[in-house]
Amino acid sequence: MYDSGQLQASPTTHHPLIMLGARAVGQSRKASSSSASAPSSPPQQRKLRFNALQREQMDLAQQLKAVGQAGDFSGIVEALAAAEARGLPLNVPIVNSAISALGKCSRWQEALELLRSMEGRGLDPNLISYNSAISACAKGGQLAQALALLAEVRARGLTPDAITYGSALDACARGGDWREAVAVADAMRTDGVRPNVFCYSSLISAHARGRQWRRALDALRDMRAAGLEPNAVCYNAAMEACGTAGQWRGALALLHEMQAAGVRPTNVTYNTAMSACARAGRGxxxxxxxxxxxxxxxxxxxxxxxxxxxxxxxGGAGLAALLRDMLSDGVAPNLTHCNCALSQCAWPHAEALLAAMQVIATVTTAAATLNVAVVSDVVQETGIHPDSASYAAMARAYAKDAQWKQALKALRDMRVAAVAAAPDNFNLKKSTSSSGSSAPRGEADRRLRAYVAVLYACAGAGCWRQAIAVLDEMQASHHFEVA
Known part of the structure; x- marks a missing residue:
């Protein structure tokens, strides 16, 4: 569980940002030493200088916060460089702001190094320092580092708060580790720390990604029992948990529940509910x-x-109206949309849609089903190119009508266009070929579907010689094992 993790040793070679901060902190210590040995000045002057220094430090902390919110990593470097140039000493709040800003820029390694540099520079990390570092690791997908930092908080005698635990739960959610999330939630309960909305939303998300839909719903109920009102993020996560488990009714019930509670659904809410219905065939x-x-x-x-x-x-519904609506909503069709359309098309219409993709165009109207007339119209470039799934769908469309010559051409086009982008020596029954090369399993499956569709097309037309040739190619050219 989380308290058994250990942080990796910090690298000996530091990022220039960290060295920059180290020099600035070093200047802080020199400034303190020189001021102690300098002749005493009137108290009023010392107070004015101190107040001016504090204002500068506060301004720098705010600047770091702003550039972090903007995701501007170079802005962090420039802000610290400017502080060094004018001899502004860094303090704990400034370093904390820098760690937080680095996390928002997805620079978890630099954030962790900056935390590690504090003690050696005469600065004691506080709970905010650790909270910021844990959050940075969470955003960077570094679950083990985040949990190790949580354990270190305790080891240093600091008391974790809701922000500490919330960030650790967020790391569990992003890492899809629901068991660690339960362990963190249990530790939080043992410490008597009251979870906030973010803690619950992260816990529910962890259950969702771990396909634990019942636990997700339990966490949602616990949240209400604790007197907290779930927000859209909480409901969305619970709906995702239901959808991935095939519980489409549960997803719809949550949508109705959040509406009744006065929580406004978002794009994500409807997208999640629609995906749940789509998975269950509820078109x-x-x-x-x-x-x-x-x-x-x-x-x-x-x-x-x-x-x-x-x-x-x-669900068998037509696609033409959907594609028209998509364009009227200003949504440009992407490769996934086109592949969905291709999978439903009769072969002449699929051919038209694939041609539209090949000339890199926006489809204004498109094919739907075997019984729906379709028109494809190219109006402007969008950068859409067919992939192996596109050609597999094309081959299946030909196979439906026993158009074996066109199916073979689709297979040939797939090879020529090199859309598979996978090694030729690939064994479909294993993750690596006999020669040691490997390819993504999903890519190999898509290529196999293209070959199978061509085989069906040849068989449907009674072209057994062509079918045997395709089988030979599967074995000889691509090392597919044919049972």
């Missing part, structure tokens, strides 16, 4: 949510239409 419910989303004034985004197109594919 009608997903499309009803899309209409409801519009009625509430929320503009659908690319993720919304990914869920809607997936729902239409599973």
């Amino acid at each position: 009608g419910d997903a499309l009803a949510l899309l209409r409801q989303m519009r009625d509430t004034g929320i503009v659908p985004d690319a993720v919304t239409y990914t869920a809607a197109l997936a729902a239409a594919r599973r």
